[in-house]
Amino acid sequence: MPQFNNTPYIYTHLFCEENIWKLIEALYTNQFAKPIDVLFVLNRTSSVALYGQRQSEKLKPVIWDYHVILTAQKRETLMVFDFDSRCNFPVQINEYFNKTFPTEIQLSATYQPRIKSINAEYYLKHFYSDRKHMLGVIDKSQFPDYKIIKPDKNLVRLSLEQCRNLNAIIPTSKIQSPCNYLKMMTSQIL
Numbered sequence: 001m002p003q004f005n006n007t008p009y010i011y012t013h014l015f016c017e018e019n020i021w022k023l024i025e026a027l028y029t030n031q032f033a034k035p036i037d038v039l040f041v042l043n044r045t046s047s048v049a050l051y052g053q054r055q056s057e058k059l060k061p062v063i064w065d066y067h068v069i070l071t072a073q074k075r076e077t078l079m080v081f082d083f084d085s086r087c088n089f090p091v092q093i094n095e096y097f098n099k100t101f102p103t104e105i106q107l108s109a110t111y112q113p114r115i116k117s118i119n120a121e122y123y124l125k126h127f128y129s130d131r132k133h134m135l136g137v138i139d140k141s142q143f144p145d146y147k148i149i150k151p152d153k154n155l156v157r158l159s160l161e162q163c164r165n166l167n168a169i170i171p172t173s174k175i176q177s178p179c180n181y182l183k184m185m186t187s188q189i190l
Contacts, residue, residue: 011083012144014137016068017129017160019083021149023070024124033072033079033090035120039181040163041113042066049111052086052099063111066164070120071185078185093185101178115181118163119172126151126158133160 010022017040024035041048041064049061056062069082071093079090080097087096101113128150131143151157162168166175176184 009083010144010146013142014134015131015144016084017127017163018144018149020068020070020081021124021127021129022146023081023083024120027072028124033074035124036071036073036078036185037117038120038123038163039069039071040066040116040118041069041178042116042164042166043110043112043114044166045110047110048113049107050100050113051102051105053084054086055084061111068163071117072120093182097178097182103179113178114166114175115178116163116166116173116175117181118158118170122170122172123158126155127160127163128157129160 009019009026011019020038024038027033027035041050046065047063048066049063050056050067051061053062053064067082067084069080069085072079072081072090074090078093080087080093081090082096082100083089085091085096085100087099128148130148134143158170162170174181
């Protein structure tokens with residue numbers, strides 16, 4: 001598969017939910033791949049372990065409060081887009097899940113990841129971020145330099161808080177383990 005260049009896409013450190021929104025917008029425009037699901041990787045303790053991230057030591061996980069990635073389809077291939085991964089951009093879904101959520105490593109319940117999948121088209125149309133979760137955490141000069149993402153005024157807003165809340169009900173959303181999400185997606189494409 002030809003390598004995809006992520007440099008023309010908008011990326012702001014610590015704003016993965018907005019980076020993925022901007023990426024979906026671009027993929028619908030350039031039609032490189034068809035966006036499927038936005039995946040919020042999270043858990044109830046806000047301390048999820050992900051391996052193979054650029055900010056982690058080579059064989060150790062990074063602990064995020066949450067992380068956001070995208071699954072998409074290019075022809076018959078399922079791919080994952082993760083700006084913060086050491087994997088290729090994009091990478092085939094099996095390779096990404098094997099490197100990011102290795103099943104041979106037993107994590108304590110505190111760090112076990114859950115996947116909250118949200119239909120990419122729904123996310124693109126409804127997502128809203130007021131960026132308040134980063135106020136006082138980083139300097140405003142580190143915020144994205146584009147306007148706040150918000151849906152058309154006639155649409156229901158999907159807030160970052162709803163996306164991060166495992167109990168919030170979102171149309172098209174499912175919560176499952178990484179292993180179960182991978183099985184579901186690979187069975188649909190076969």
